[in-house]
Each structure stands twice: as structure tokens, then as C-alpha cells.
Amino acid sequence: MDQATKRIAAHFTGQTRFVDDIDKPSNTLYGYIVKSDVAYGRVESVNYEKALKSPGVCAILSHKDIPGKNSMGAVFDDEPVLAEDYVEFIGQAVLLIAATSRQAAADAAKKVEIVVTELEPVLDVEESFRKKNFPFDPLFIERGDVESGFEGSHFVIEGELAIGGQEHFYLETNAAMSIPKADGTIVVYSSTQNPSENQLIISHALDLESSRIEVITDVIGGGFGGKETQSNWCAVWSALLATHCKRAVVMVLDRREDMLITGKRHPVKVNYKVGFNSNGKINSYSSRFLFDVGFSADLSRSIIERALLHLDNSYYIPAIKSELYPCKTNRSSNTAFRGFGAPQSIAVIEYIMDEISRKTGIDGAEVRRKNLYGERVRNRAPYGQLIKDNILGDLYRSIMESSDYSARVKEIKRFNRNSQWKKRAIAVVPVKFGISFTTTFLNQGAALVNLYKDGSVALHQGGVEMGQGLYDKMIEVASREFGIKKESVRICSTNTMVIPNTSATAASTGSDINGHAIKLAIDCLKARLNVFAATLYGIDLIDIVWENSTIYSRKKPSETHPLSHLIQNAYLARISLSEQAFYKTPGVHFNRETSRGEPFYYYACGIAASEVEVDFLTGSHTVLRADILHDVGESIDPLIDKGQIEGAFVQCMGWTTVEELVYNNKGLLLTAGPDSYKIPGVADIPKDFRVSLYKENPFKDGILRSRAVGEPPFILGLSVWLAIKQAITKFNPGEFRLDLPATKEKILKCAYGYEE
Known part of the structure; x- marks a missing residue:
């Protein structure tokens, strides 16, 4: 199936009907939320009498009007549907308004009087860590004796890295329409990745049995993980208003609201230490991760767990020890995003591979080859799972040949000798991504x-x-x-x-x-x-x-x-x-107490080589060429799979280069819209983009012998960030730290030694 066919979800043709496009009953109302403008504070009073008299307003609900449970935590009971005594982030919902139009509801919201005594918010993970402000227990993993590994190494380096968050920026914002029925049931049309959880949360809030709540989800306009749990908000808010008013209610967040209210990819601060020999092989690796989970736990427990399970990426590390801490802050709850914690931990080990290359003088691609998992030995993950059907070595050899790596490295050296203000570099990044929910019963x-x-x-x-x-x-x-x-x-x-x-x-x-x-x-x-x-x-x-x-x-x-x-x-x-x-899914199991087991049904692997050119007068970069080889088994639909690989790569490229979340010192997100939050555009796409499917490894137990493709290739976009890092070393051979995203400003600071 390598030919174009009509797609069910052809989003950019405009033919997909999203929630707001569904034909609405004639008396439909529009939902709106009154939000907190304080990151952390005690609610002293809420007065909405004037708002209730505003034209077009049919109802205003507070937490006191919720028939059932004022809780919508996905895993932990720590997230209210509507704020009660305290507000915990800017954008948190305090009241719900139903009106005859969205504008009427927005006008009424301006008349609401909320008195809040501001308290000192926690906006930094290191402060949260010092206060031990953990919504659940930290996670740990250990294999071997890391201290002995450091003692027996030729080199030991230590470092820090700050990894930024990322906005999902799906095409369709969060939305739901709830229609109450005469028999006391309710039908909810929801833009969600998780209809059954929408149903469960609505059941709790309305104090209704799940069988009386019908959630329908047709094609939605993107998700990337952002609608796995946080779609619950619009679903439950619209259901509460619809039940109260006995009329259909549609709740659609505008782009600014969506970005302000919903969580992002978890920002992380990392301290690492690695011991290795002069041949580039790692002996020992220890790390401490501080994850910014936001004001509630959401899915952070499982996200941090997947980060733990991908600390190694594609590399055998004899001795490893890591501590991963969930740090509560007064920001919106960070949540699932393509890769689900793995990109953050993989970014660290890939950064380390480049640091080893700098220290030993060995080419970065060769350092990676030396540390890859083996096929018969050095083939067990830190959590105990055997790496079966390992094709990492073959992927490496194939990409070296197909990308003409050696010749291009020589050409890059020639270019850099003759260019003062522009430098080029090429970086190779593999991926070994575990496929399955690590929460076993979800499989x-x-x-x-x-x-x-x-x-x-x-x-x-x-x-x-x-x-x-x-x-x-x-x-x-x-x-x-x-x-x-x-x-x-x-x-x-x-x-x-x-x-x-x-x-x-x-x-x-x-x-x-x-x-x-x-x-x-x-x-x-x-x-x-x-x-x-x-x-x-x-x-x-x-x-x-x-x-x-x-x-x-x-x-x-x-x-x-x-x-x-x-x-x-x-x-x-x-x-x-x-x-x-x-x-x-057969055979998967994982013991969370010991961090041991076989959490994954299989691994999806790939590799990328990316060449960049960096302008050190402006800090801008160009991706000259990207070569990707990815294993999807026997592809069910090669065009879809290649599209997913390209999209994942570019999305990661955005996370690591241009997508920067900026907050002020009060906890307000300043980059809450496309005017200030930049995602990759047409000019950012690799000038020469070569994507190939590895065809030597059909998965006999996969559906039609295929493998998953959605998340694994996201990791390959890290090659752009690391190529930029290498290019900086050609301009400034001194020490620097390139946090991600590697924006123009950060590139110039590293290049000219102006790091903060």
C-alpha cells in the first residue's frame, strides 16, 4: 500500500467535522469558565450576582453546585473540577457560565468579583525539591555499583541540563458538547483521546452511573497526549452545565484559553555524572531528575516511570543509578505528550554521548556505536528486560552508508575551515522505544x-x-x-x-x-x-x-x-x-516497587543523521539534510507511517529549537498563542528530507506483522539539537551548556561565552 488513497482524517482538506462543527440543537447554550488570575491564593469570597443578571446568561455554577464529587484526578484524587478554598495556578476554573452565546458568557465573566488573598507560589522545581513538595513518591532505579564504575573509569564528568516544556498545539482545541436526554441520561460529544475516562469523570461529578453517560468521539483535530486526561475538563464542565440547565451546552476553548489552562510536556532539570574509558565506552551513569508536574499529579507518575525506563535509550550501561522526583509547582498540571517522559531522559543520555565525544576526541556517531546494546551479550535493560530482535547495529551500519556519513564529515570539515561565521555539523541519534502501557491493565x-x-x-x-x-x-x-x-x-x-x-x-x-x-x-x-x-x-x-x-x-x-x-x-x-x-497484550508485567520486569511487548527502533548549518551572527540555523531509517515492521500503510515519522521528527525539532514556554515571575504564561509561541514552519523543514522504512524485520506477533510508529521517531529529532551543539563547538571549542530548546539567543550565548 505505497500509493495515495483518500484518508479518513484528512484534516488539512477542511473536510473533518470537529466538535464545534456538529449540528447543534436549536436551544444550545455556550459554556465559559471564570478563571483564576492568581497562581496561588486563598479564596475569600466569590460574588456573581451581577454576572447572573447579565444578558443571555442562563446559569452560573460553583463547586457547591456539583451534584457528585468535586474531583477529576486521573490517578490521584488531587484535582478539583472547580476551585474551592484555594486557587493553585493562573487559569484554574472557579466558576462555569452558560449563556446564549460565547460572547454573552465572556461579558458576564467580567462582572464576577473574586477576592483572593495571594500566597507565595512555587514556580521553580528546585524550590519544590528543597521543600519536598512531592505529590507522590519519587522513583528510583539502580543496577550495578556506580561508585566502583566511576573509580574504574579513565574519565568522569558531571553536568547539569535544563529541558523545557512543550505546548501540544493541536489543530482543534479542547471541546465538548453535552446533550441531556429526557430519561436522565446524557450524551457527550468530546474531542478526547480517552472517551471512557471522560465517562468516568462525568459519572463522579454528576453522581450518575456510567451506563447513563454516553461519550461519542469521532475524528478529533490532533491530540499528541494533550487530550488523554485534560479533555476531561471540557467534557465534565459542559455536562454539569447541560444537566443543570436541561439544555445542550457546547464548551470550546479558544487557543489562548487552551494554552493557559492545559498542561504541557514536563520541564525537567537534571544533574548527571558519567564515567567512561578512553575508548568512549560508558562504565557508570548516575542522574537526578526534577520533573515539574504542575499543581496536580495528572499522569506524571506514569510519565516519570517511562522516563526511568528510557534512561538508557539504545545503550548498554553496566552500572546505572537514577532518582526521579515529581515536583509540585503552581502551574497547570503537566501531562502526556508524544513520547510520554522518554524524550526528556533520552535527551540527557544523548547529550552525554556528545560530551564523551568532546572529551575523548572520538566521533559522536562512533561513540554511540560502541555503546549500543549487543545482540547476544550486553543485551539486558536496567529493569531486567532482554532486548530481543536487536537491530540497532544494523540500523547504524545502514544509516552510515545511506547518509554517506564519512564523506559528508570530511566535507563539513572543509566547509568549517573556510567559513568564519557559519559552521556545519552532523549528528546521529538512534532510538529504542518500548511499546506498551507501563500500567499493565491498560494493555x-x-x-x-x-x-x-x-x-x-x-x-x-x-x-x-x-x-x-x-x-x-x-x-x-x-x-x-x-x-x-x-x-x-x-x-x-x-x-x-x-x-x-x-x-x-x-x-x-x-x-x-x-x-x-x-x-x-x-x-x-x-x-x-x-x-x-x-x-x-x-x-x-x-x-x-x-x-x-x-x-x-x-x-x-x-x-x-x-x-x-x-x-x-x-x-x-x-x-x-x-x-x-x-x-x-500478552507477557507484559512490571513491579513498580523494584523497578524490574518486562513492561514492553516489543521495542520500536530507528536512527537519524541530521546536518545543520548555524549562522553565528544571528544564531539562526538551517537543517540542510535529515536521513531517517525507522523500523515499523511490515508496514500496514507506508505513506501513513512515513508521514508519522516526518511529523514526529519535526515536532521534536520544534521542542528542541524554537518552542519556548515563557512565564513571568507571577506564574503567568506569556507565550499563550501563536503570536508568541513559535512552532516549526515551512522554512524550518529539512531542505533535504529522506525517510526510509527498515524492511528487514517484520514483527510476527504484530497486527499484520507491523510495529507502532506514533511516538518512537519523535526521539530522532534530537539529532538536530545535537548537531547544533556540535556546530557551536566548531565556533567556540570551550565549555558551554546547551539547554533545550536551543533558541537563537541560547545559541549565541553559548557561542560567545555569555551563559547565565
């Missing part, structure tokens, strides 16, 4: 497959399409397994009344768990129909083939029977044409 999926008498198919499954191509892949699975054209397969909206208790579409597992469930359902349907077909057509059961919307016997391939004929006759014979199936 489950379900599907319902319906066959119709004309041979067409309808699929119901628990995954959410957000632009990543999930729907297209699920249709491809059904098309191949039934032997019918894709146009005969329809995939339906994700609905908690049809597929209950779904896991979030996250952790790059969407295609795996839902695709396997669909295949299991189809296998059951085909097995049942094959028995009937054998009798109906007088063919041997073991010889039946489904192909081109027909069935036939391998022994008589010319005698085909239309699939619709079989199904019509099966219907008349009262044979079920529907099948539900359930899938759970």
Missing part, C-alpha cells in the same frame, strides 16, 4: 464487527482517530482479512455504549490493541461462516479462501462465489453476522 482492546447482507462491513473499536491514520489502518486490517475492497468497510465513531471500558489511544498502542481485537472478531466470523460455506458450496473447510469479495476453494480457484451470496444465505440460515472480540 487491552475490544472490537465489534458487523457483516451486512450485501457484503459490506461496519467496525466498532475503542481507538480514537486524531490524524495519525488509525481508522485507515483498521479499515486495511478488515479489508485484508475479509478479502474485500476498503470502500466496503466503514469505521464508526468511538462510542462508550458500544465499546465500553476502553483504554486511551496513547502509548503508540492504538493500532496494536484495537487492530488485534478487530482481527480476532473477524477470525471468529470467518470460522463460523466457513463451516456454513463448506456445506453450502461443497468445498473442504481447510481449502476456503476469501479474496476479491468472493470465496473459493484452493483446489478450484476458478469457481468463485460472491461473498454477498454467502452472507445472505447465512442470514437466512440464522447464523450470526456480528462478532465481538477482546484482546490483551
Whole structure:
């Protein structure tokens, strides 16, 4: 399937209908939140009498009007639906307003009087760490004797690194529309990656049983993890207002609101120490990570856990010890983002690889090669899992050849000798990314497959399409397994009344768990129909083939029977044409007390080589060329997979170079909009962008022998940041620290020795 086909989620054609595009009932109201403008304070009084009399206002709700539980914590019970006695970040919801228009609600919000006694906020992770302000216990991992490793090393270096956060900047902001029904049930259309959690949180807030809450999610306009838990807000707010007013309520955040209220990728401050020999091989590595989790825990426990499980990236480290601390601050709760903690910890070990290169004089790519996991020895992760089917060495050899690395290094040296103000460099970064939820029970999926008498198919499954191509892949699975054209397969909206208790579409597992469930359902349907077909057509059961919307016997391939004929006759014979199936990922387990186990079903690996040119008069950089080789197994849809690889790479490139979150000393996000928060544009894309799929490693246990692709290639964008770092060393061979994002200002400070 390496040719263009019409996509289900063709966002940029404008054909996708998001929540705000859904036809609304005639008396629909518009929801709005009254927000805190203080990062931390005690609420003394709230007066909204004037606002309640404002034109168009139908209701104003406070925490006192919540029928059930004023809590929406995803894991820990520490996040209120509406603030009560204290506000804990700028943007926190205090009141909900329902009005006949969004403007009417916004006008009313200006008349609300909230008196808050400001308290001193905690805005820095180091201050939070000193105060031991941890919302849950820190995480630890240790293997071997790190102190002995340092003592036995030729070199020991220590350093610090500050890693910035990142805004999701999805195409569609958070949104939900809730419609109350006469029987006391409620239907919620939500832009979410996690319909079942929306359902659960609404259930708690409304004090309703989950079966009375129907959450429907069609194609959403991007997520990247930002709608895994924080979509709960719009869903529960709109449901509260709709239930109170007994009218439909739509709640859509504008871009500034969304950026102000919702969490980001976790900023991190890191201290590290590494011991290594003159040949570039690491002996020992210790680190301390301080994660800024924001005002509540959200998913931070699992995010930090994945960071812990990716401290090594692709490298065998004999002795390793790390402490990872969750530090509560008075900012919005940081949350899931593509990579889910792994990018932060991998960034550190990759930075260290470059520091080893500088110290030993060995080329950075060669340092990485020397430390890669082995195939038969040096092949067990710090948490105990065996690295099976290891292709890292082959990926390295392949990218060295396909990128013409050696010749380009020589050309770069020649260029740098002759150029005073511009310098070039090339960096190589591999990735070994574990696939599965580390919370084991989430590794489950379900599907319902319906066959119709004309041979067409309808699929119901628990995954959410957000632009990543999930729907297209699920249709491809059904098309191949039934032997019918894709146009005969329809995939339906994700609905908690049809597929209950779904896991979030996250952790790059969407295609795996839902695709396997669909295949299991189809296998059951085909097995049942094959028995009937054998009798109906007088063919041997073991010889039946489904192909081109027909069935036939391998022994008589010319005698085909239309699939619709079989199904019509099966219907008349009262044979079920529907099948539900359930899938759970086998073999995964992890002990959180000991940080040991096999948390991942498999690893997805890739490698990138990126060449940059940095202008040391302006601090600007250009990505001249990027070569990527990534393993997706046997690709279900190569165009989708290549698109995901390109998008992930560029998104990481943005995180590490131009996307900077800036707050003032009061805790207000100053970069809350596209005018001040910059994501990569057309001019930032690599001038020469070469993406290839590694085709030597089909995964026999994967859905259609494929591997996940959503998150792993994000890591490869780190190669741009590290190439910039190397280019700076060609201009300034002295010591410097290049935190990320490597903005123009930071590049110039490092280049001219003006580090703060």
C-alpha cells in the first residue's frame, strides 16, 4: 500500500467535522469558565450576582453546585473540577457560565468579583525539591555499583541540563458538547483521546452511573497526549452545565484559553555524572531528575516511570543509578505528550554521548556505536528486560552508508575551515522505544464487527482517530482479512455504549490493541461462516479462501462465489453476522516497587543523521539534510507511517529549537498563542528530507506483522539539537551548556561565552 488513497482524517482538506462543527440543537447554550488570575491564593469570597443578571446568561455554577464529587484526578484524587478554598495556578476554573452565546458568557465573566488573598507560589522545581513538595513518591532505579564504575573509569564528568516544556498545539482545541436526554441520561460529544475516562469523570461529578453517560468521539483535530486526561475538563464542565440547565451546552476553548489552562510536556532539570574509558565506552551513569508536574499529579507518575525506563535509550550501561522526583509547582498540571517522559531522559543520555565525544576526541556517531546494546551479550535493560530482535547495529551500519556519513564529515570539515561565521555539523541519534502501557491493565482492546447482507462491513473499536491514520489502518486490517475492497468497510465513531471500558489511544498502542481485537472478531466470523460455506458450496473447510469479495476453494480457484451470496444465505440460515472480540497484550508485567520486569511487548527502533548549518551572527540555523531509517515492521500503510515519522521528527525539532514556554515571575504564561509561541514552519523543514522504512524485520506477533510508529521517531529529532551543539563547538571549542530548546539567543550565548 505505497500509493495515495483518500484518508479518513484528512484534516488539512477542511473536510473533518470537529466538535464545534456538529449540528447543534436549536436551544444550545455556550459554556465559559471564570478563571483564576492568581497562581496561588486563598479564596475569600466569590460574588456573581451581577454576572447572573447579565444578558443571555442562563446559569452560573460553583463547586457547591456539583451534584457528585468535586474531583477529576486521573490517578490521584488531587484535582478539583472547580476551585474551592484555594486557587493553585493562573487559569484554574472557579466558576462555569452558560449563556446564549460565547460572547454573552465572556461579558458576564467580567462582572464576577473574586477576592483572593495571594500566597507565595512555587514556580521553580528546585524550590519544590528543597521543600519536598512531592505529590507522590519519587522513583528510583539502580543496577550495578556506580561508585566502583566511576573509580574504574579513565574519565568522569558531571553536568547539569535544563529541558523545557512543550505546548501540544493541536489543530482543534479542547471541546465538548453535552446533550441531556429526557430519561436522565446524557450524551457527550468530546474531542478526547480517552472517551471512557471522560465517562468516568462525568459519572463522579454528576453522581450518575456510567451506563447513563454516553461519550461519542469521532475524528478529533490532533491530540499528541494533550487530550488523554485534560479533555476531561471540557467534557465534565459542559455536562454539569447541560444537566443543570436541561439544555445542550457546547464548551470550546479558544487557543489562548487552551494554552493557559492545559498542561504541557514536563520541564525537567537534571544533574548527571558519567564515567567512561578512553575508548568512549560508558562504565557508570548516575542522574537526578526534577520533573515539574504542575499543581496536580495528572499522569506524571506514569510519565516519570517511562522516563526511568528510557534512561538508557539504545545503550548498554553496566552500572546505572537514577532518582526521579515529581515536583509540585503552581502551574497547570503537566501531562502526556508524544513520547510520554522518554524524550526528556533520552535527551540527557544523548547529550552525554556528545560530551564523551568532546572529551575523548572520538566521533559522536562512533561513540554511540560502541555503546549500543549487543545482540547476544550486553543485551539486558536496567529493569531486567532482554532486548530481543536487536537491530540497532544494523540500523547504524545502514544509516552510515545511506547518509554517506564519512564523506559528508570530511566535507563539513572543509566547509568549517573556510567559513568564519557559519559552521556545519552532523549528528546521529538512534532510538529504542518500548511499546506498551507501563500500567499493565491498560494493555487491552475490544472490537465489534458487523457483516451486512450485501457484503459490506461496519467496525466498532475503542481507538480514537486524531490524524495519525488509525481508522485507515483498521479499515486495511478488515479489508485484508475479509478479502474485500476498503470502500466496503466503514469505521464508526468511538462510542462508550458500544465499546465500553476502553483504554486511551496513547502509548503508540492504538493500532496494536484495537487492530488485534478487530482481527480476532473477524477470525471468529470467518470460522463460523466457513463451516456454513463448506456445506453450502461443497468445498473442504481447510481449502476456503476469501479474496476479491468472493470465496473459493484452493483446489478450484476458478469457481468463485460472491461473498454477498454467502452472507445472505447465512442470514437466512440464522447464523450470526456480528462478532465481538477482546484482546490483551500478552507477557507484559512490571513491579513498580523494584523497578524490574518486562513492561514492553516489543521495542520500536530507528536512527537519524541530521546536518545543520548555524549562522553565528544571528544564531539562526538551517537543517540542510535529515536521513531517517525507522523500523515499523511490515508496514500496514507506508505513506501513513512515513508521514508519522516526518511529523514526529519535526515536532521534536520544534521542542528542541524554537518552542519556548515563557512565564513571568507571577506564574503567568506569556507565550499563550501563536503570536508568541513559535512552532516549526515551512522554512524550518529539512531542505533535504529522506525517510526510509527498515524492511528487514517484520514483527510476527504484530497486527499484520507491523510495529507502532506514533511516538518512537519523535526521539530522532534530537539529532538536530545535537548537531547544533556540535556546530557551536566548531565556533567556540570551550565549555558551554546547551539547554533545550536551543533558541537563537541560547545559541549565541553559548557561542560567545555569555551563559547565565
